[in-house]
Amino acid sequence: MTEDQRIGQLFLLGLAANQLGSAEVAEIQGDHVGSVWFVDRTYVGSAAIRRVANAVQAQASGPATANVRFFVAANQEGGLIQALQGSGFSVMPSALVQGGWATATLQGRATSWGQELRAAGVNMDFAPVMDVVPLGFDAQNLPIGALQREYGHDPATAGRHGTAFLQGMHQAGEAVTLKHFPGLGRVSGNTDYTPATDTVTTTNDPYLQSFKQGIEGGADFVMVAIATFTRIDPSHLAAFSPVVMGQMLRGTMGFRGVIVSDDLGATVAVASVPAGDRALSFLAAGGDLVTSKTATATHAMVVAVRSRVAADPTFLARVDDASLRVLREKAAFGLLPC
Numbered sequence: 001m002t003e004d005q006r007i008g009q010l011f012l013l014g015l016a017a018n019q020l021g022s023a024e025v026a027e028i029q030g031d032h033v034g035s036v037w038f039v040d041r042t043y044v045g046s047a048a049i050r051r052v053a054n055a056v057q058a059q060a061s062g063p064a065t066a067n068v069r070f071f072v073a074a075n076q077e078g079g080l081i082q083a084l085q086g087s088g089f090s091v092m093p094s095a096l097v098q099g100g101w102a103t104a105t106l107q108g109r110a111t112s113w114g115q116e117l118r119a120a121g122v123n124m125d126f127a128p129v130m131d132v133v134p135l136g137f138d139a140q141n142l143p144i145g146a147l148q149r150e151y152g153h154d155p156a157t158a159g160r161h162g163t164a165f166l167q168g169m170h171q172a173g174e175a176v177t178l179k180h181f182p183g184l185g186r187v188s189g190n191t192d193y194t195p196a197t198d199t200v201t202t203t204n205d206p207y208l209q210s211f212k213q214g215i216e217g218g219a220d221f222v223m224v225a226i227a228t229f230t231r232i233d234p235s236h237l238a239a240f241s242p243v244v245m246g247q248m249l250r251g252t253m254g255f256r257g258v259i260v261s262d263d264l265g266a267t268v269a270v271a272s273v274p275a276g277d278r279a280l281s282f283l284a285a286g287g288d289l290v291t292s293k294t295a296t297a298t299h300a301m302v303v304a305v306r307s308r309v310a311a312d313p314t315f316l317a318r319v320d321d322a323s324l325r326v327l328r329e330k331a332a333f334g335l336l337p338c
Helices: 002-006 022-031 046-057 103-119 156-173 204-218 242-251 275-284 295-311 311-331
Strands: 011-015 035-038 071-074 076-078 175-181 221-224 257-260 290-292
Touching: 002 022, 002 275, 011 022, 011 204, 022 290, 035 046, 046 103, 103 156, 103 257, 103 290, 156 175, 156 204, 175 204, 175 242, 204 257, 221 242, 242 257, 257 275, 257 311, 275 290, 275 295, 290 295, 295 311
Parallel strands: 011 035, 011 290, 035 071, 175 221, 221 257
Antiparallel strands: none
8 A cells, every 4th residue: 555545544424414425435545544434424225325425435446545455434323323224224223222121132133233234234333332321320420321321320331232243243244343431421512513531530440441342342343532631631622642552552552443532623622733733643543544524624634734744754654553553453353355
């Protein structure tokens, strides 16, 4: 792969209106972007989603991606967070409901949901949520609890059921993404609309055990939160924190897969940071795969990374390390041409 193609593998581009438009094609062909995601809730059904996914995979070529195919992702958790609906997709209950099932039942259902995603051409799920919301705190916890996105109110329940979901998805051939490390279950604020802060979680917090269980269960990706954890790293958002990604996730947790960001393209919590700087900060702190909702932000990020690589050989080594992690996951899911 060329240097620019390797850089392109570090980006997961949102499909505006869930379509492959001219802006997305330009990013794939010109900036060599290597993965995409469905950004909006839709009721068009499996066949229509499959057509878009097939059109994306048809963009893989020697010049664009060195013939490496794409991760095509969606937020398919259940309940209020189920992006893909309509014919061919089951109605998934919320994670809180799923957490009340026997783990064997949940694993079997997750396999079925994963098979539906595969049939639609989606090979990566932005799930399961491993965040733990304390009992009685649901209404105050806007990003997770108020939406019933947690599997339970203690780390053991969240860990068991999140891992059952993960293993069911794996049985269907789906890549999974644990999120949102180190946990949004005790934050104030919602990162989609305002900055979010956690003043409780520590580097050895018991609430991290759900993530540990999911990592030991074979997680492919771990998504890092766009929130500040004042008792871990008060100076950085988690997605820009070498403590969160290097010391905790790589070190203590022993995670060897791909560290993926929450959306750095359009989230209000990072709006004050220039788009290019968001990608540079995430990668420099140890992240691997930048999620960006818009083509405009993605292009600015790619340009920034190219510029830094040209000026700094050590950053090129970081880019190559991250790109290799992404390509190893693509190899595991049959997306390489070799």
